[in-house]
Amino acid sequence: MKDFLRVLRRFVPPYKKYLVWNVICNILSAILNLLSFALIIPILNILFRIDETQYTYTDFHFQFFNFETWRGMPEAVKNNFFWFVQDMIETKGGSFALIILGIFLVVATFLKVFTMYMAFFTMIPIRTGVVRDIRNQINKKITELPLGFFSKERKGDIIARVSGDVNEIETSIMSSLDMLFKNPILIIIYLIGMIAISWRLTVFVFILLPVAGYIMGQVGKKLKRKSFEGQQQWGYLMSQIEETLGGLRIIKAFNAEDKIQQRFEKSNNDFRRLTNRVYRRQQMAHPMSEFLGTATIAIVLWYGGSLILSNNSTIDASTFIYYLVIFYSIINPAKDLSKSAYAIQKGLASMDRVDKILQAESNIHDPKDPQPIALHDHIQYNNVWFKYQNDWVLKGINLHIPKGKTVALVGQSGSGKSTLVDLLPRFYDVTDGAITIDDTDIRTATLRDLRELMGNVNQEAILFNDTFFNNIAFGVANATLDEVKAAARIANAHEFIMATPDGYDTNIGDRGGKLSGGQRQRISIARAILKNPAILILDEATSALDTESERLVQEALENLMRNRTTIVIAHRLSTIRNADEICVMHEGEIVERGRHDDLIALNGYYKRLCDMQSF
Ligand SMILES: Nc1ncnc2c1ncn2[C@@H]1O[C@H](COP(=O)(O)OP(=O)(O)O)[C@@H](O)[C@H]1O
Ligand SMILES: [Mg+2]
Numbered sequence: 181m182k183d184f185l186r187v188l189r190r191f192v193p194p195y196k197k198y199l200v201w202n203v204i205c206n207i208l209s210a211i212l213n214l215l216s217f218a219l220i221i222p223i224l225n226i227l228f229r230i231d232e233t234q235y236t237y238t239d240f241h242f243q244f245f246n247f248e249t250w251r252g253m254p255e256a257v258k259n260n261f262f263w264f265v266q267d268m269i270e271t272k273g274g275s276f277a278l279i280i281l282g283i284f285l286v287v288a289t290f291l292k293v294f295t296m297y298m299a300f301f302t303m304i305p306i307r308t309g310v311v312r313d314i315r316n317q318i319n320k321k322i323t324e325l326p327l328g329f330f331s332k333e334r335k336g337d338i339i340a341r342v343s344g345d346v347n348e349i350e351t352s353i354m355s356s357l358d359m360l361f362k363n364p365i366l367i368i369i370y371l372i373g374m375i376a377i378s379w380r381l382t383v384f385v386f387i388l389l390p391v392a393g394y395i396m397g398q399v400g401k402k403l404k405r406k407s408f409e410g411q412q413q414w415g416y417l418m419s420q421i422e423e424t425l426g427g428l429r430i431i432k433a434f435n436a437e438d439k440i441q442q443r444f445e446k447s448n449n450d451f452r453r454l455t456n457r458v459y460r461r462q463q464m465a466h467p468m469s470e471f472l473g474t475a476t477i478a479i480v481l482w483y484g485g486s487l488i489l490s491n492n493s494t495i496d497a498s499t500f501i502y503y504l505v506i507f508y509s510i511i512n513p514a515k516d517l518s519k520s521a522y523a524i525q526k527g528l529a530s531m532d533r534v535d536k537i538l539q540a541e542s543n544i545h546d547p548k549d550p551q552p553i554a555l556h557d558h559i560q561y562n563n564v565w566f567k568y569q570n571d572w573v574l575k576g577i578n579l580h581i582p583k584g585k586t587v588a589l590v591g592q593s594g595s596g597k598s599t600l601v602d603l604l605p606r607f608y609d610v611t612d613g614a615i616t617i618d619d620t621d622i623r624t625a626t627l628r629d630l631r632e633l634m635g636n637v638n639q640e641a642i643l644f645n646d647t648f649f650n651n652i653a654f655g656v657a658n659a660t661l662d663e664v665k666a667a668a669r670i671a672n673a674h675e676f677i678m679a680t681p682d683g684y685d686t687n688i689g690d691r692g693g694k695l696s697g698g699q700r701q702r703i704s705i706a707r708a709i710l711k712n713p714a715i716l717i718l719d720e721a722t723s724a725l726d727t728e729s730e731r732l733v734q735e736a737l738e739n740l741m742r743n744r745t746t747i748v749i750a751h752r753l754s755t756i757r758n759a760d761e762i763c764v765m766h767e768g769e770i771v772e773r774g775r776h777d778d779l780i781a782l783n784g785y786y787k788r789l790c791d792m793q794s795f
Contacts, residue, residue, distance in 0.1 A: 184356050184524050187531055191313060191353065195306040199361065202306075205299035206362050209292055210369035216288035217505045222265045223281050224498035226274055235263035254376055299362065306357065311350045314534065318342055321537055326544045327607045328568070336419025341537060344414050345530035348407075352527020355520035363513035363520075370510045377503050378495050381484050385507065388476050389514065406458050408529035413451040415533075420444050462522055469515045480507060544606055546626045553625035555633060555714045555745060557618050558582045559604070565612035566599060573599050575768040576613070586746040588756035590789060591765030597749045600765070601717050604747070605631050635713035637737070639720040641700035643692035648677050649684040651692075651703055655711040663710060671706035671736040673699070698733055705736045716741060718748040722755060753790065762786070 192199065240256035243249045268277045318341065330338075374382045424431065424440055431440055484500050495503070561579035565572060573596045581587050589597045602608055603615060606627060615622050622630055635655075643651050652667060653659035664684065668674040676699055680686040692700045701721060708716065721737060722730050734754065741748075750756045757776050764772040764785045772779055772786050779786035 183528055183531075184352070187349075187527075188353065188356060188360075191310045192306065192357070194313070195309050198302045198306050199357070201302040202299055202357075203361050203365065205295045205302060206365045207369065209295035209299060210366045212288055212292035212295060213509060214369065214373045214506065216285055216292055217502060217509075219281055219285045219288070220505065221498045221502050222262065223278065224501065226265070226269065226277060226281075228498075233262075235259060235266050237263050303354065303357065307350060307354055310353055311346050314346050314349060315342060318346075318534065318537055321540070325537075325540055325542055327602075328543070329540060331568075334415065334419040336417070336422040337415035338537065339422065340411065340415035340418040341530075341534050343418075345411055345534050348411070348530035349527050349534065352520075352523040352525075352530075355516075355523035356527070359517055359520035359524070363517050366513040367510055367517075370506050370513075373506050374503060374510075377499060377506075378484075378487075381480070381487065381495075381503065384483055385476075385480055388479060406454065406461070407526045408532065410451070410454045410458050411530060411533055413447065413454055417444070417447055417451055420447060458526075469519075473511045473515065476511075477504070477507065480504070544609055544627070546628075547624050549624075550626045550629070551620055551624040553617055553620050553622070553629050553633065555583055555617050559715065559745065560616045560619070561600075561603075561613070562616065563613040564600075564603065564610050564615060566596075566603060566608065567611055568599075568608075573768050574603075577768075577770060579763065579770065581745060581747065582760075583745050584743055585760040586741060586748060586758070588759035588762045589747065589749045589765055590751075590756060590762060590786070592789075595765040596768045597765055598719055601719060601747055601749065604715070604717065605634050605636075633714045634717060635708035635711050635715070636717045636719070637701070637704050637708050637721040637740075639723055641692065641697075641704040643688055643695075643700055643703060645687070645690045647682075647685050647687055648680075648703065651688060652706045652710055654707055659710060664706075667706045667710035668703075670709050670739045671702045672732045673702040673706050673736070676702075698730070701733050702736050705733065705740055709740050714745060716744050716746040716748075718746065718750070720749050720751055723751045764789070 238256055238259055240252065240260070241249065242253060265277055265281070268280060318338075322338065371382070374385070420440075420443065424444070431437060481504070484503065488495065488497060488500055559579075559581040561577045564574055564577040566574040577600060579587070579600075589600065591597055599608070603610055604622070606622060609623065617633070644654070648668075649661065649664055652664045652673075656663075661684065665674060668677055668684075677684060677686070688694060688703070692703065695703070705721075718737065718741075722733050730752075737755070748755060748759065756762055760775075761773060762776060762779060763770045764779065766785055772782060772784055774782070780790065
């Protein structure tokens with residue numbers, strides 16, 4: 181419970197206003213409930229002609245600061261109400277009195293259900309607001325966390341957290357708000373009513389209730405762990421669907437539909453088995469509480485009944501029935517209290533999982549006292565070592581890149597080329613050594629300033645489900661159409677964009693699915709051209725293309741690289757032939773460096789790579 185109060189304190193405060201209204205409505209509805217049921221007493225008395233007393237009107241002066249008048253009030257109100265009813269029966273007849281009481285009942289009930297509805301009504305903005313905030317926070321956190329975080333967490337698992345877990349949290353926050361602000365209010369007000377009628381009965385009842393409550397609580401204990409496992413498995417399922425969607429082309433080409441389906445069915449079955457257990461436990465709450473509730477009522481009926489029958493009681497039969505009605509009204513909120521305990525356990529399990537994202541510490545920070553950073557002279561890798569987990573991926577890299585020059589990286593796949601360039605925008609931080617730009621360590625500048633210097637074009641063009649215009653203008657605020665067009669022209673993309681129905685306003689579809697590989701790549705080059713970065717990073721930008729589109733892309737790239745500091749990872753000779761320096765990487769080290777002709781003459785790694793045409 182303490183854990184959950186913390187969750188509430190985190191997410192509910194912006195919606196305090198609604199909570200106050202909710203409490204007010206709940207108090208009103210409980211009082212109106214008591215009043216409307218109080219009408220039962222005179223109705224019963226009239227019908228069964230029980231009440232022999234002759235009532236007279238008493239004059240009663242209520243004073244707010246006089247405690248005695250507070251104490252006298254219920255008795256006086258009751259007396260005058262009974263006098264009023266009796267008077268009406270005598271002058272107008274019994275059935276007329278019933279009609280009037282009926283109208284009272286209808287009006288009081290209308291007011292009661294209205295305030296009840298208003299209580300729910302004020303709860304809704306809290307509920308929708310809290311989940312909106314959590315989703316926003318998750319998405320924000322996802323964009324802030326370093327790339328390294330996501331190689332550990334599966335994508336589908338994260339989606340499961342944004343969908344499933346957030347919904348669990350929603351339910352349990354609602355239950356716990358009810359638990360804190362609704363049910364206690366109802367219970368206390370009904371309880372006051374019950375004590376006012378008969379404190380002896382009420383004391384007896386309240387010895388019974390905790391016993392029933394304890395039995396209920398035992399059932400909920402194991403729920404949290406089970407539901408945690410359930411959500412875990414759900415995340416696993418989501419991951420598989422996401423993988424299937426991404427790999428559909430390969431699944432079909434390799435006739436692997438059955439295999440994928442079997443794998444999915446197995447996990448799905450595991451999920452079902454877990455949820456069976458969770459639901460069974462959960463569903464036990466209802467029958468258990470119904471049974472315990474009725475058993476309690478039976479005992480109260482026996483005790484109260486024998487009090488009345490023994491003739492030394494202060495209450496009469498119709499009041500006892502009213503008492504039972506109130507007691508029955510208390511059972512529902514009490515039942516809800518125990519149900520909330522379940523929901524809260526489930527919610528806590530989900531909160532733990534969501535917090536794995538929300539509370540994740542980014543290990544790549546802005547410095548406290550950031551330095552300005554700019555490239556006027558050179559980029560320098562100084563004895564850089566790096567590992568993802570255990571094995572060194574880069575071992576003592578030294579690299580000097582003068583401004584305006586092009587450095588090419590070649591080497592077998594897995595030799596660490598992409599890792600080397602990922603360190604420059606600080607997608608990962610060096611494990612040892614340092615990278616400097618104009619002798620400023622890149623870790624002393626803000627990430628924003630640092631990344632402002634760079635433009636990336638990767639093997640897989642990363643595009644968004646949006647228009648051509650917005651995809652090209654992605655990294656630049658307030659780009660004009662003319663600027664975007666100019667960039668697209670240089671990237672050889674203008675023509676094919678204009679051939680689409682809406683030109684630059686055409687939507688490119690999910691990840692650019694409607695475009696060919698070469699077209700996608702030219703869009704991402706146009707994006708880099710528009711950003712006009714000081715440093716350009718090309719990671720196998722042409723390796724996914726056929727020769728025809730490669731020529732256009734190649735041309736676009738050459739336009740982009742002109743007079744710009746460039747690190748290019750390339751697999752084709754044509755791209756690197758003119759580089760100012762070629763570095764040959766092998767198992768995390770630069771083993772040869774120089775210009776093309778010199779390296780060929782060296783007759784080493786580079787010569788072999790050239791012969792195999794495999795970089
Ligand atoms: N996110 C990652 N987590 C763990 N290991 C990785 C990750 N990315 C790459 N590696 C490993 O680092 C090594 C270098 O990979 P990479 O830099 O991508 O090589 P290249 O680009 O030259 O093909 C490989 O052994 C690869 O398995
Ligand atoms: Mg690579």
